[in-house]
Amino acid sequence: MLNVGRRLVFGGGTAALAAAIGVTATTNTKTSSSEYFNYENAKRTTTFWYHALPAYLSYRYVQRRNELFHRFHQKQNRPGDEDDDVMSSSFPLSTMFSSFFLLSDTDANAEYEKLHNYFSPIIEKQVWEQRGFYIKHAQFLSTRDDFVPEKYLEWCKKVQDQAPTKLEKGEALKIAEESLRGTKYENAIEYWEETPIGVASIGAVHRCRLRGESKTCVVKVQAPEVENRFRNDVDTMIFFLRLFQPQHVPPLKEVQRNFLNEFDYRIEAENLREMKRLIEDGKFSDRVKIPEPKVEMCSKNALFMEEIEGVPLVRGVKESYERFLKATGKSADANAMRHSANALLADEAKNETNFKDVEETARATRKANAMIRAKFLLIDEPIRLAYNLSPLRLVFGKSEKKPSATLVNLGDVLRTMLDVHAHEIFECGTFNGDPHPGNILLMPDGRLGLIDYGQTVRIDECARRAYAKLVLALLHEDKEEVARLVWSSPPDGFGGKTKKRDVDTAYKLATFWNDRDTPDITEGLNLQEFIDEMERRDPMIDTPRQMVMISRVSVLLRGMGNAFDMRLRVSEAWRKHARALLKKTDPEYYLLKKEEAEEEKK
Numbered sequence: 145m146l147n148v149g150r151r152l153v154f155g156g157g158t159a160a161l162a163a164a165i166g167v168t169a170t171t172n173t174k175t176s177s178s179e180y181f182n183y184e185n186a187k188r189t190t191t192f193w194y195h196a197l198p199a200y201l202s203y204r205y206v207q208r209r210n211e212l213f214h215r216f217h218q219k220q221n222r223p224g225d226e227d228d229d230v231m232s233s234s235f236p237l238s239t240m241f242s243s244f245f246l247l248s249d250t251d252a253n254a255e256y257e258k259l260h261n262y263f264s265p266i267i268e269k270q271v272w273e274q275r276g277f278y279i280k281h282a283q284f285l286s287t288r289d290d291f292v293p294e295k296y297l298e299w300c301k302k303v304q305d306q307a308p309t310k311l312e313k314g315e316a317l318k319i320a321e322e323s324l325r326g327t328k329y330e331n332a333i334e335y336w337e338e339t340p341i342g343v344a345s346i347g348a349v350h351r352c353r354l355r356g357e358s359k360t361c362v363v364k365v366q367a368p369e370v371e372n373r374f375r376n377d378v379d380t381m382i383f384f385l386r387l388f389q390p391q392h393v394p395p396l397k398e399v400q401r402n403f404l405n406e407f408d409y410r411i412e413a414e415n416l417r418e419m420k421r422l423i424e425d426g427k428f429s430d431r432v433k434i435p436e437p438k439v440e441m442c443s444k445n446a447l448f449m450e451e452i453e454g455v456p457l458v459r460g461v462k463e464s465y466e467r468f469l470k471a472t473g474k475s476a477d478a479n480a481m482r483h484s485a486n487a488l489l490a491d492e493a494k495n496e497t498n499f500k501d502v503e504e505t506a507r508a509t510r511k512a513n514a515m516i517r518a519k520f521l522l523i524d525e526p527i528r529l530a531y532n533l534s535p536l537r538l539v540f541g542k543s544e545k546k547p548s549a550t551l552v553n554l555g556d557v558l559r560t561m562l563d564v565h566a567h568e569i570f571e572c573g574t575f576n577g578d579p580h581p582g583n584i585l586l587m588p589d590g591r592l593g594l595i596d597y598g599q600t601v602r603i604d605e606c607a608r609r610a611y612a613k614l615v616l617a618l619l620h621e622d623k624e625e626v627a628r629l630v631w632s633s634p635p636d637g638f639g640g641k642t643k644k645r646d647v648d649t650a651y652k653l654a655t656f657w658n659d660r661d662t663p664d665i666t667e668g669l670n671l672q673e674f675i676d677e678m679e680r681r682d683p684m685i686d687t688p689r690q691m692v693m694i695s696r697v698s699v700l701l702r703g704m705g706n707a708f709d710m711r712l713r714v715s716e717a718w719r720k721h722a723r724a725l726l727k728k729t730d731p732e733y734y735l736l737k738k739e740e741a742e743e744e745k746k
Contacts, residue, residue, distance in 0.1 A: 192380055207252075209252070212245075213252075216246055271303065274377070275345060275370075276374040282299075283303055286304055289703070316365040329441050337352065350362065360451055366407065366446070399692065413442040417436070423594075432560065433594070434593075456586070461586070464551050467549040502710060528543045565579060569721075570612060577696055615658075615722035616736065618715040623648065623651040627654075640691075641685040652678060658691070658695050659715045698714045723739065
């Protein structure tokens with residue numbers, strides 16, 4: 145079923161996508177503050193089930209028919225198999241039945257495409273209208289080019305930083321001014337840009353200038369009642385999953401717990417100040433910038449902070465690719481963007497491989513950019529200057545100097561992202577749990593602007609040490625140790641619990657969420673099929689809670705790499721950070737000693 149997987153969102157589980165990101169809802173109306181919001185919640189609930197249930201059942205129906213096709217043909221190829229009785233009792237399959245009901249991979253793909261074409265516009269419309277949790281989840285999925293179908297991916301990527309605001313004209317300024325009322329900053333706003341420069345899942349970001357200041361700053365304004373709706377939407381999703389996919393409930397509850405910290409901008413202001421001190425003022429000062437919050441001006445609904453010059457990472461990369469492709473005479477349309485530039489980059493760097501490694505990509509990009517700059521200085525510029533000194537200038541006009549079309553070094557970008565988050569997790573114990581591309585700016589000087597710390601997660605030293613051990617265990621493919629760390633109660637592990645305590649299943653799930661999603665782990669299954677199969681082999685009882693948000697970071701960073709054809713192995717990228725922590729906290733750990741012994745032999 146491998147050829148079914150890549151193109152299908154959670155494979156047969158685009159239904160899970162439909163339920164999780166697109167369709168609206170809430171079941172909990174008790175938290176509403178008025179009859180109006182009770183009505184709104186009931187309306188959202190009805191809309192949710194109206195769209196979610198048909199989507200889920202439709203995708204599951206196709207998936208089931210495809211699964212039965214494979215079971216039927218396995219039976220045909222292995223007469224006398226123990227599963228024959230099961231198959232016979234479940235379905236009296238025959239060749240005729242197989243022809244009319246079961247779906248081969250090719251036929252399943254065709255059916256999935258029909259479902260994508262039908263449900264994707266419906267779900268997109270609901271995401272834009274309902275926003276909140278659904279935009280947050282779409283942002284997460286927008287990084288998974290390897291799993292999400294193009295029909296969904298096209299609009300999922302837009303929600304990274306282009307979601308339309310739900311605030312009425314003048315409403316954001318009113319909220320910001322009301323947040324300052326009664327303070328010494330009551331009349332501090334002198335200039336306000338009504339058009340938002342960015343729209344988040346729970347609000348909008350506007351540029352303004354304060355009295356007595358020459359530079360502008362930015363204000364993140366929270367939309368009214370968004371917290372109530374967000375809470376209800378997550379509750380609804382938990383209820384939906386409890387009915388249809390209960391294995392997803394425990395991790396979603398942990399994500400929910402961390403999401404709910406995002407609705408008090410005073411907390412985020414303190415997070416920004418703390419992370420700026422821990423990150424920017426240390427070893428990463430030349431690689432990243434974190435905005436300075438104006439803490440004394442911040443309120444629950446308005447966050448004032450320094451403006452960072454730059455463009456969203458995805459847009460900066462896209463513009464870089466466009467310039468590169470145009471300069472090399474190639475197509476710069478959207479379809480060419482993702483793969484053609486990498487192929488051209490390989491040609492420039494005399495590298496025949498597809499980029500699968502951050503360091504390899506960084507080296508190749510640096511080499512390609514060096515060659516581009518050399519060509520610009522030694523060939524293009526002399527030709528331009530010679531032209532401007534010739535009579536042709538009088539006829540056709542002066543040739544203006546143009547910057548060389550170098551590429552954003554995605555290898556360096558990913559390396560910085562991996563290093564910064566590893567530093568946050570292993571050294572600080574405080575990290576950003578939502579590093580999607582919309583929260584990252586590409587600055588003119590090449591640094592990255594990390595602008596959103598609403599979902600700041602804190603873990604204690606025991607969890608950091610256990611995760612450092614997990615990184616080394618994953619790197620060494622030590623299945624028994626991985627399972628031990630997942631199942632052991634804190635402080636030795638993460639306290640996960642499963643029904644059968646199957647080591648292989650624990651290893652594959654831990655690897656999938658924290659390291660890589662290669663075919664040897666997923667067994668050629670798409671995302672939803674893989675999760676379903678692992679749950680069938682060893683049902684989850686308790687999720688390893690403190691691992692959930694770190695795993696989310698790993699998945700998002702890998703997704704960012706996958707979007708640009710770079711395959712990351714997080715355990716390798718975080719190895720040095722894990723080792724540094726273990727040398728201080730558990731220097732006798734056997735995998736650390738093993739690596740040190742191997743180094744001594746070399």
